[in-house]
Amino acid sequence: MLAALPREVRDRLAKLPITFEPKPGAAMVANGIDIDRTLGLLTAVPSEDAPEASEHQPKLILYLENISEYVRSDGPEFRTQVRRTLLEEVHHYLGRDEDD
Secondary structure, eight states: OOGGGOOOHHHTTOOOOOEEEEEEHHHHHHHTTTTTTOEEEEEEEOSSOOOOOEEEEEEEEEEHHHHHHHHHHHHHHHHHHHHHHHHHHHHHTTOOTTTT
């Protein structure tokens, strides 16, 4: 999926951690993230190399259970939505908003 992106985009994504979780955890929910409706999230986590709060590293999370419930399928629609959500979060990582 990421291999189809332009090389300069892939290079920028090389150090971006991408993780998969069923649903947002308690800490995310406490910060206002909807436990049932959030499909993906670009967030900042403390860097191991830079423990200062001002030096956080981005992290991309896809919530697979939420995606499955959203499309009500684990077949082709699920894979399409995973791809769509991943690309949307990458779009945010590149500094673009919903209107771009």
